[in-house]
Amino acid sequence: MTRMGCYGEHVLPRIINLACGLKTAEPLRRRVCEGLQGEVVEIGFGSGHNVPFYPATVDRVAAVEPSDVGWKLAGKRLEASGVTVDRTGLDGQSLPLPDNSRDSALTTWTLCTIPDVYAALREVRRVLKPGGKLHFLEHGLAPDEHVRRWQHRLEPVQKRVFGGCHLTRPVVNLLTTAGFTITDVDVFYEDGAPKFLGADSLGVAVSP
Ligand SMILES: C[S@@+](CC[C@H](N)C(=O)[O-])C[C@H]1O[C@@H](n2cnc3c(N)ncnc32)[C@H](O)[C@@H]1O
Numbered sequence: 001m002t003r004m005g006c007y008g009e010h011v012l013p014r015i016i017n018l019a020c021g022l023k024t025a026e027p028l029r030r031r032v033c034e035g036l037q038g039e040v041v042e043i044g045f046g047s048g049h050n051v052p053f054y055p056a057t058v059d060r061v062a063a064v065e066p067s068d069v070g071w072k073l074a075g076k077r078l079e080a081s082g083v084t085v086d087r088t089g090l091d092g093q094s095l096p097l098p099d100n101s102r103d104s105a106l107t108t109w110t111l112c113t114i115p116d117v118y119a120a121l122r123e124v125r126r127v128l129k130p131g132g133k134l135h136f137l138e139h140g141l142a143p144d145e146h147v148r149r150w151q152h153r154l155e156p157v158q159k160r161v162f163g164g165c166h167l168t169r170p171v172v173n174l175l176t177t178a179g180f181t182i183t184d185v186d187v188f189y190e191d192g193a194p195k196f197l198g199a200d201s202l203g204v205a206v207s208p
Contacts (some may be wrong), residue, residue: 012163013069017047020109024192030055031110032202038103041127043092043120044110048074055172058104062088062097083123084143092120097127104128108137111174112165121178128207135178140171142199143187150196158197171201180205 006110030053036058042050045063046069054061065071065084071087089096092107105124115118124134124184142148150166158167175182185203189195 007068008163010069013047013067013073013107014161016136017070017073020046020049021205022192024190025049028137028190028200028202032108032135034161035104035133035204036104036135037104039087039099040050040104040106041095041097041102041124042106043095043124044069044107044113045074045085046085046110048077048085050106051077051083051085054081054083058083061085061106062087062102064089064092064095066090075090078083078192079133093123096122097125098128100129102127103132104131104134105134107134109139109173111136111138112140112167112169115165117174118178121174121180125179125207130208133204134173134175134207136171137173137200137202138169139197140167140169140174140189142189142195147195147199151199154196173177175205179208181208182206 021071028051033050033053033055036055038059040058041062041064045065050112051074061083067089093116105128111117128134142151155167172182172185174201182203182205187201190198190200
């Protein structure tokens with residue numbers, strides 16, 4: 001195994017598990033999961049930090065996650081949950097789900113990392129029923145120019161260290177360009193995070 005392979009496969013998922021498991025993220029996770037219902041697909045499931053916040057209106061979740069270590073680290077959260085979660089696919093760019101089969105979709109801090117983000121959004125649109133909702137909580141391009149300058153400077157390092165994570169993806173723009181209608185969005189800097197990393201967009205986008 002290469003050094004990068006070992007880092008990406010074994011070390012990075014554990015770092016992500018710790019970084020994504022911060023208590024400060026919990027109110028945001030609760031907010032983004034509000035209103036999820038029925039059959040759900042979650043892309044970039046990671047180690048399942050959203051699982052405790054799935055509302056009772058969720059019937060079942062198809063979890064899409066490339067990392068075996070991430071999936072393993074989700075074990076305790078999955079055991080403690082009343083919701084059935086099936087690992088369904090390894091790549092948000094190609095979902096092994098039928099067209100128009102999901103009521104809701106969820107993505108948290110994942111659109112930054114998927115290489116072809118438009119392919120992933122096309123896939124989410126394909127599997128959502130007409131009018132189905134994508135709930136999103138994503139970091140991306142900051143609203144302020146001076147923060148953006150730092151994001152552009154730091155992005156190459158961020159991508160190398162954090163498995164391809166971009167700092168400058170314009171979240172709302174991506175979603176509207178991909179054909180979603182945004183019905184609700186809050187753009188803010190996350191408490192306790194450096195601004196270049198914590199420029200978040202939280203909301204709901206409807207598939208046509
Ligand atoms: C920063 S983590 C966020 C994890 C989780 N969504 C959370 O909020 O705790 C980004 C996740 O995206 C996953 N990921 C990377 N490439 C992906 C792809 N092509 N399709 C789906 N998920 C991917 C990573 O393995 C990682 O678990």
